[in-house]
Amino acid sequence: MKKLFLIVFVLLSFKNYAQRPQRPPGQGREPITISGTVLDQETGQPLEYATLVLQSIQDPTKVSGGITDIEGKFSVETPPGRYNASIEYIGYKTYKINQTTFNESVNLGTLSLYIAASELEGVEVVGEKTTVEVRLDKRIYNIGKDITTSGATISDALNNVPSVNVDVEGAISLRGNENVRILINGKPSALAGFGSTDALQQLPADAIEKVEVITSPSARYDAEGTAGILNIVLKKEKTLGFNGSINSYVGHPTSAGVTGNVNLRTDKFNIFNTTGYRYRDSPGNAFFDNTYTSGSFDRVIEDREYNRLGKSFNTNLGFEYFLNEQSSVTASIFYRNSQDEDETENTNERYTSGSLSSNTFREELEDEDDESYQVSLNYVNNFDDNGHKLTADFQYSNSDEIKNTNIEERETIPSTNLLALEEVFENEIENEYLFQADYVLPLGDSQFEAGYRGTLEESITDYRLDTLNQSTGQMVINEALTNKFTYDENVHALYTQYGNKFGDFSFLIGLRLESTQLKGQIESDYDTSQLEEDLGEEVELNFDKKYLGLFPTVNLIYELDEEGMQSISLGYNRRINRPRGFFINPFPSRSSRTNIFQGNPDLNPAFSNTFDLGYLKRWDKLTLTSSIYYQRETDSFERVQQETGQTTTDGIDIIRTLPINLSTENRYGAEAGVLYNPAKWLRLNSSFNIFKFDKQGIYDGIDYSANNTSWFARFSSKVTLPKKIEWQTNAFYRGPSENSQTESEGLFRIDLAFSKDILKDNGTISLNVNDLLNSFKRQSYTETEFFTSRSEFQWRQRSVRLSFIYRFNQPKERNGRGRGNGNDGGDDDEMEG
Template sequence: MMIVLAFLPIIGFAQEFELTGKVIDASMDFPLEYASVSAKSIEDGSIINGGVTNREGMFSIKLEKGTYDLEIEYISFEVKYISNFTIDKDTDLGTIKLRAKAGELGEVTVVAETTQVEVRLDKKIYTVGKDLTTAGGTVSDALGNVPSVTVDIDGAISLRGNNNVRILINGKPSSVAGFGDQDVFQQLPAEAIESVEVITSPSARYDAEGTAGIINIILKREKTLGFNGSIRGTLGDPKNTGAFIDLNLRTDNFNVFTSLGYTDRTRPGNAFFDTEFSNPELDFNRIIEVREYNRNGQNYNVNAGAEYFIDDMSSVTASLFARLGDDGDVTTNTNSRFVDGIENSSTVRIENELEDDESFQYSMNYEKRFDKENRDHKLTADIQYSSSNETKTGIINENQILPSDSLVAFQDNLETEKRDSYLIQADYVKPMGDAQFEAGFRGDYSDQSQGFLVQRQNLETGNLEIDEFVSSDFDFQQNITAVYTQYGNKFDKFSFLLGLRYEQTQLKGTTTPLVPENFDRNFDFDKNFGGFFPTVNLVYELGEDENVTLGYNRRINRPRSWFLNPFPSQSSRVNVFQGNPDLDPSFANAFDLGYLKRWEKLTLTSSIYYQRETDAFERVERDTGRRTEEDNIQINENIPINLSSEERYGAELGILYNPTKWLRTNLSFNYFRFQSEGSFEGIEYGATNESYFGRFSSNVILPWKIQWQTNAFYRGPRVNAQTETDPIASIDLAFSKDFLKDDNLTISLNVRDLFNSRKRDQFTIAENFTSNSSFQWRVRQVTATVVYRFNQQKREQNRKGDDDDGDFGGS
């Protein structure tokens, strides 16, 4: 009986063996934490057992005696397969090396201790998620720290000094980006970004939109096994309050992710204008205008979704993005008018604007892989619907305070905007050894309607009367259908990627003035145009850590709706922006020659580029010939026009130098020059502009593991057809310290624009006036941030080391 009992465990339970090993990054010999290891049935592919690696990259799983297919996986790395693996004893697989996934041909991975840059045939990928100086900041702040990118004083984003840049979210146009309105990036939190792709020589896979290139923002989407997340809080001066929660649940069959965010920010700013007039018909010859901006905004953001793994070869993902905004802006504008140096009148204009906006985006993605051994052979299909609704109400009250107190103007504005957009996209990729074939389709169709109602108070009767010459409705449709194909291959040290894209565009606008009889022309338009957009990207490897790249692509710049809407804005009685329905698209041919060299502690990236654009856009300022009814002030308007041509060339240099573990430095420099020529209404607006900008960043680890980061930015002077802009210099500082076991709690403090110097000073010469101006969009900002992580490490070893980009601040 005792003998039978002794053998019961063997009879009733199969014996288990321990499978162990270590997973590292092949390029850096660095352990990969949270890599997943799965043992699957060779009959049906079901997962028998699995686990994840620890901080040292080690794993251990239990398996019964038998034969399995092993799969070792880490996000953005190639999957390692071990087929028909038999275990009949405790086994150590030793060190398993994973290589970074090459989404394009000719990828070169450049890695510093904390700065990660992936250089590919057509783009550079920067991980920016942990830059200390943008903690608690916005997406605009994060983009301002990316090499080649600048964010100017009022939030406009440029690439290599060219503001005609296409911005995508996760590779697609998106309501997240406000349908091209860059103001939204000053409201979304920087913590939402995983990486930024700077695509200066886009392949045929990407939209042909944007003559400067493409900036593709990749939002965070965790795929770590198990349940994990983080909680962040911010507090700043001026007011910068925020709370954010990131949650992720990953099992063998699905991945659920969500990010919730709330921000309450105040962004004070100021401006100064000193304008001298040469028109003898005016009652004065000089105006000094002082503006104070007090912008307040509360925003709620939700980014949630679920990915379901149908089987090992296919998955479907559904996601939702929503943003709700409630903003209140008060602008105080003081105007002093002078005659021969003596002030003879003064007014105060207060504009109180309330804005409610909401954006929703629903996406569905299907991915099918055809080859278990080569998971890049796949088909992806996307369907996306986006909608945006915005309502602005504005009360403008202007009073004269000199020589006597009196009401000059009272105005009640109502602006509404609604936009619906549909995106249908399919991409097929087939690797063939070192070669790769791609083909795809994209349909991007949008419908936008804008309503504008302006009521002015009749100073004699006191009644509000509708302004029939400004109030209007504007309906705009943009429909783009595109197909593309591209083929790439590699022969020894030479790689190429050749592509051709065709895009058919319709731009249709219908303008309905409140009283059509007041106008002697029809503002409606229906523009249809198509074209081929070829791309060429070449790489020659001079050595294992050295290569030369050459790129060519043809691009298009389509006028946006606000550039086509013929009715003027009402932000000022005397300085207005007005669209031009006769504006045509511009086309550009661009060339880019790059060089990369990597040493043990130093990485150098450089390029020179040239672009020629026809019918380039230029904004010109002119006297409308009209005067204000209340006080006979000259009204100037700013309108976009097509110039005949623009030539642009430049060079950029980037250096990553990490001499020791406690010191990391980063330097980039970009020089550009453009020359435009063309005339409008008999006036020549051609100009030559030569400028440059540079960034420097240092990250020092102080005693007690305190991180100290300094970012410096300098932009040289600029000139366009009418305006000279002075240089801008600024410095950002940040300090950070980790606490608790496994560094799960991080506290940081940063100061953006330490010396409060991020201002735009300009001098403008027009036909009938000259103007000196200074503009500061946002004053110095101090922000404290607290982050607590649960069931996840700090991710210091994320992919190839820290994911702190270490790149530097912009304006």
């Protein structure tokens, strides 16, 4: 199959060379060049893969042309003559130049295409509509127009994006699958965190230009992430002059913040900066009712109260210098410092034979200081106006997180004995180097791309646990849990892809080759023989694994009508899920004395094959996007809970959570989204996603096979009231779900926001209420052979936020519009309802 794919790829390339416009025999004049640039009329965005069609009037059977590159530019060689010319793009009105004589090379300048249905809507409200942009390999959502995200975080904003779900703990999933790759401006980044979503809960949503939902990634993207990719594109103004905005907010529970976005652009350089500070108190709570089949207690009820105080500062400063008309260099630096103070109070009731035996009180104080920075360099060289282009990138990211935790647990009934006093020290240092080069070569009416990306990641985790020896009154090191673990993940990738359009049919095919090295090394004074016994003697605690894989991608679109109002698409891709360091580290860490998490060095990457069939239909005031998909993943990850055979000093069984490769998972799903604008004052947006997974696997003699059907839906309405007041309502519901051991009930939340323009429309004041009904709580039931647990968890309670944004030299209708980002790979076409 792989050889066949390569043969077809090469033949297509040769076929394309053969189809390049040739000078008719006997014609003595040299070919001329017709060039120009194609943009979206409303946004000014370049339209990549728009098609120039040239039809000879003398011989209508002779048709030639070309496609635009990522900057919307085209350049086509053709014999001099008289032609009917047109510019075509899916979902846009065709731009026609009829019966025109081209006797010499000409640049047609900038050609703007209108969305096919846009003339039926008032242009004065276009900047306020919820929009979705459609590409061959992705969909783009301009969430900057969502007033419920004013003063919110990136994590909050993602929860309003169709196909995306952010759970009560901040974990992000795509179509119900948590193995999603998070990119910033098309690259892995310290801004998004190293394999964690914590950073997204600290960065302001105001910095986002748009979010690209990539469920069928092309070969230019990493193969990591079996669910797909979320690419967060940050703002960078392309308008000449000095402009920007300042957004500030206050809220309850106590929260406050300010973010500034400024930009200075001249003909020679561009300086851009986003700086923000936030202070946030996030109270939460949890309840657990656990029953045990062994141990000193048959039932333990836990009541937890969380008080998380977070303070963070972040800034992103960039400078773009235009070396000449063809090339530029961009340098940027990002810095973030966050300080968190978390307090958890845990009250326990312990029962024996149905009667209350004792009460305990546990207090956990955690201080976390996280400092991250990232430096980036980007070089772009446009060899000519034909789209012949080379880009090169270098990026270095560093994160240093220090966490100190003090834990004290006392018995309150029937006595006041001290049960445990612990001090935990954790230091996690992460370094990442990224090298990337991308080459684009127009081939007449098609386009060829190739590139390289190298990502070198090192993660060092230093973990120490000190416990009180009550007989001596001294703190002593727990050698069994104290360790230092170094984990390296090195990935080198080569890719190539080819795109073309024949009439109503467009395609983009590619192939990516990735070499992966996963390397782990432990340093500890502890006798590792116990670890080998726990995990299995065949497991290598110090390991060096290498993998080599091919990852093909195919994306097809066929327009069902001439105006692009209806189309179908088909996508296929192969992906990989590499285990993170936390899943690999063989030393146990614990969230409590009774629950530990232990990584598995024997964990291998999981691989998936995904098929996606999409349908798009647009009417005058309504747009429907829909798709059905199927994914088969091998060696999929699953967390299982097991008995350790150990108990605490007061007789409670200690339970271990272990990640494993659980054989095979089949996932089926369907989704649909509707954008409806029945009137200038009313805009509606809704989406629905249903999916089913079927897991098959046995581990340690236990069958963990499971199947489950779940769904989630969201609805948003935006109403323009008198006096220019905007009212937006967002509702979200996730249906019940289950895996091999846990059943979770449905989740529901509703958010409200009101906004009004003031100060001659240069300012906007907004009032937001998140989780109006205070209902966003996870309720679960877990059952194993040795214990059961009923739980309720609320990560953050209802919050109210008042925000004010002021724009200078930046009219409101331009704020949040697509403006591109220079080197982010996100110059896309837009499609509105």
